[in-house]
Amino acid sequence: MDPKCVVIFSGKRKSGKDFITEKLVEILGKDNATIVRISAPIKKHWAELHGLDLSQLLDSTSYKEQHRLAMIEWSEQERSKDYGVFCRSAASVAKETLKPVWIVSDARRKTDLKWFRENFGSILKTVRVTADDDIRIQRGWNFTAGVDDVASECDLDDISGWDWTVSNNGKTEAISDFLQELEAWIKQSL
Numbered sequence: 001m002d003p004k005c006v007v008i009f010s011g012k013r014k015s016g017k018d019f020i021t022e023k024l025v026e027i028l029g030k031d032n033a034t035i036v037r038i039s040a041p042i043k044k045h046w047a048e049l050h051g052l053d054l055s056q057l058l059d060s061t062s063y064k065e066q067h068r069l070a071m072i073e074w075s076e077q078e079r080s081k082d083y084g085v086f087c088r089s090a091a092s093v094a095k096e097t098l099k100p101v102w103i104v105s106d107a108r109r110k111t112d113l114k115w116f117r118e119n120f121g122s123i124l125k126t127v128r129v130t131a132d133d134d135i136r137i138q139r140g141w142n143f144t145a146g147v148d149d150v151a152s153e154c155d156l157d158d159i160s161g162w163d164w165t166v167s168n169n170g171k172t173e174a175i176s177d178f179l180q181e182l183e184a185w186i187k188q189s190l
């Protein structure tokens, strides 16, 4: 089933994308909304290729960090052949869920935005999550060369015109205003 609305999130590591998108699903209800992860097909393929535990690659453990660099390099090669390869794959899994609201939690590339705009542009909103570096450090981030200074982390830094930009430094009030606005937009599109 095609979605009725799609909200695509981006933000640096430990800015709080998972935290906010999971909150949003809680608010909307699991029957209505699904989280779409563009990185899921990358991790699935990587796990199969190397005999790794997929569930550990999907969550926020240090295991994921151990494999992040190699996955970035491999996915880069695949994306250069077909920029929509992972978006298309993630969207086809989302279609199977039959949920009307898709919350894409991990846009990292201009081509991710391009693919979702081309396919769902009339029902799409975009969100950039930001957090100060000291807050990200408190949440477990440490600068890693080859990860934090490459396109997968920086490609969307110079994009403006997000429908919402959310400062997620732990001030729950700022997030709750944003969540209410987004919830209102989602409900009117259902």
Ligand SMILES: Nc1ncnc2c1ncn2[C@@H]1O[C@H](COP(=O)(O)OP(=O)(O)OP(=O)(O)O)[C@@H](O)[C@H]1O
Residues within 6 Å of the ligand: 011, 012, 013, 014, 015, 016, 017, 018, 019, 020, 060, 139, 168, 169, 170, 171, 172, 175
């Ligand atoms: N507003 C918040 N209040 C409390 N805790 C938060 C908030 N935002 C994020 N966190 C916590 O900070 C940590 C990192 O957040 P999260 O995993 O959502 O970041 P992320 O942007 O998805 O990171 P990554 O790109 O590395 O997956 C988590 O433990 C999360 O629970």
